[in-house]
Amino acid sequence: MRGVSVVGVGMIPFGKYTEKTLADLGWPAVKAAIADAGIEPRRIEAAYCGTALGGMMAGQRILGRIGLTGIPVANIENACSSSSTALRQGVMAIRSGEYDVVLVIGVEKLTKFGGGTLPLEEEDWEVSQGLVMPALYAMRARRYMHEFGLTSAQLAKVSVKNRSHGALNPDAQMRTPVSSEEVLASRLIADPFTLLQCCPTGDGAAAIILCAASIAKEFRSEAIRIRASDLTSGKYVSGFRDMTVPEITVRGAREAYEEAGLGPEDVDVAEVHDAFTIAELLYYEAFGFCAHGDAGAFLESGATSLGGSIVVNPSGGLLAKGHPIGATGAAQAVEIVRQLRGEAGARQVEGARVGLTHATGGGISGFDHGACSIHIFSR
Amino acid sequence: MAIDTSLTLQAPPESTPILLPGDALAKGDRGEPLLIGGRCTSCGERMFPRHPVCPSCMGEDIVSETMPRRGTLYSYSVVHVGPKKWNKPFALGYVDLANSLRVFSHLLLADLEIGSAMELDVAEVGRESDGTPIVSFVFKRVEA
Structure with missing residues (x-):
């Protein structure tokens, strides 16, 4: 090949x-x-x-x-x-x-x-019953908090980190840092999410x-070089699904690592699909950066912030760089290429040699997500 | 049990019922709301709502099956945004039923807690732009 x-x-x-x-x-x-x-x-x-x-x-x-x-x-x-x-x-x-x-x-x-939640496919029966994307992620967050004791303050720290990264990115939509207090005091969107825990329009x-x-x-x-290029779709399930495990990303990550002949320990920088705060935490686990249930503590350790061992969303991610949905996957690749070339300026991950991008798609009934595409790049 | 799938339930006369596939909403002998799902006669796969084809084996011989009226709340969110038609804030959640199916539903707002027992009901969940109430099935918290 x-x-x-x-x-x-x-x-x-x-x-x-x-x-x-x-x-x-x-x-x-x-x-x-x-x-x-x-x-x-x-x-x-x-x-x-x-x-x-x-x-x-x-x-x-x-x-x-x-x-x-x-x-x-x-x-x-x-x-x-x-x-x-x-x-x-x-x-x-x-x-x-x-x-x-x-x-x-x-x-x-x-x-x-004109703003508001992303318009979804009305033919889908969960959408016809009121499903909106913030609610879907909010249910994941609430269940994860219930099972693993994740706190609202830890969730807010995802936004604080990504907004601090975005402040260093001239291509980001949101370029001002925010504090945990500001994140938690912003208006409620779908509890436990406040406005600053949701990607902007x-x-x-x-x-x-x-x-x-x-x-x-x-x-x-x-x-x-592109070392892996993976696409998978969600699996339709009509019964119980563990919403604390993003099945489609777990499967996609395994496929991508196998294709690249690399593992989580090889990744220096990652752009993952942080449409809402909880998502980034679930993806730490799905990509094997930390164990299931440990994402909150892993975030707080600083490992995923600039200067950490596996920097996640140095661009600011969807939360700060923005999420014009069809443009997101390509923009993630732009960021990783700039990082691997050493062209990322103030947000440069020092010595980055291997990076990955990850974009999931779709809120439809019966699926974790409809689509997931992961790419691994190397210098 | 006689099943009336007229979808009128306790809805006010001028309300708009949400359209669900497979006559999913019905009422039982005592007037209580029921959800009607499906079961594939080829492989036994259960589904809600009922679809004309089985998502497991592609079989097309799907029979109606009345769903348990009670379940357990898996997760939920109280939502303050979204399409204009929904009454705000509104609660959404996944309820796991005893037949191992999971139903996505509006919830009545009171006392929501993961793991609590939930029971099927019917309520106004929104208004059309002309003010007509939108009525659908909902789950509400009950004593376990």
Whole structure:
């Protein structure tokens, strides 16, 4: 199987761009990735565009703006895993030998919905009964607190950590640090979550240029290798499910580690799907960074903060960098590539050699999540 | 037991019942609300709501089965955001029934606690934009 390298990354700062179209969010990220790779645009043979709510032909709308047309373009929807799924499609296309160079895009404009909770599929029966994403994660949090004694103060510390990381990231939507007191005093959303324990609504775009590892030196002297590219879907269960164990991520992590020939002890930096505070804690455990039930103490030990042994969400994560859902997976990859190149500035994880990204997607009945895509990168 | 699947229950005359697949809401002999799920005659898989096909073996011979009216609260949240139609705040939770199925449901707000005994009821859970009440099944805490 051919190796795949990342030779270009770009993104726009996540935020609220109510006056811009989806296409106008997307093209600057693509152009930045092309410039970063130092590649002739005509070398790009195909494009994979992930968006969840961006409507039809998002990729063509973006690429039409900059004349990158006439190539195969596939638009991919997988909820919050849309652009991480697009990344995997790009990886597979290069591995197969079909193409040598491809473009991956993630893009979303959530401000068009005017704020509030993410609109979910009304045909789903739990959604028809009132399910909203904060409630789903809140039920996980409450059960975890019940079983393992996690406290509200520990939950709040996830936001404190990620907001402190986001303050160092010029591409983050939320760039001011917050204290535990501020987190806990913000208004209730779905108990135990207050507003500052929920990812913000926003817009964004990110892009990645992939190529066959054998030609990466044509573009960059230090290309980043993709060591694992995993996608899985949730398992439908009609009865009991342990909500303190994110089954889909546990399974995906095992598959990704096996594909990479690496384990949790090898990972220096991780961008995980912290849509709500509890999620980051569950994912420490799912990725094997700490034992089941120990995530609160692990967070408090400082291990996952900048300067710690396994830095989680140095970009600020979804809580601070923002979560324009279809753009998230691609933006996570942008961050990890910058970290492994040593280009992350004030939030640089010193000596980072191995990093991973993780995006889950979908709140639908019977599933832990609908989708989960994990990538492992190395220098 | 005679099962009436008319969905009218104790709903006010001008209310909108939530549409559920498979005539999921019914009432029993004494007028009590019942949830109707399904059981696959090929593999025995139980489901709620009842679907026309089995998620375990793809069998299409699914019979109706009345669900236990009581269960245990697995987890819950009191929610202050979400679509306009829901009365706020509203409580949501998962209730584990004795037949090992898990039901997602609105909950009556009083005295919620993980592990407590819950019983099926029917209540207004929201209002349409024209003010029409929305009525659905709910679970409420009861003495174990």
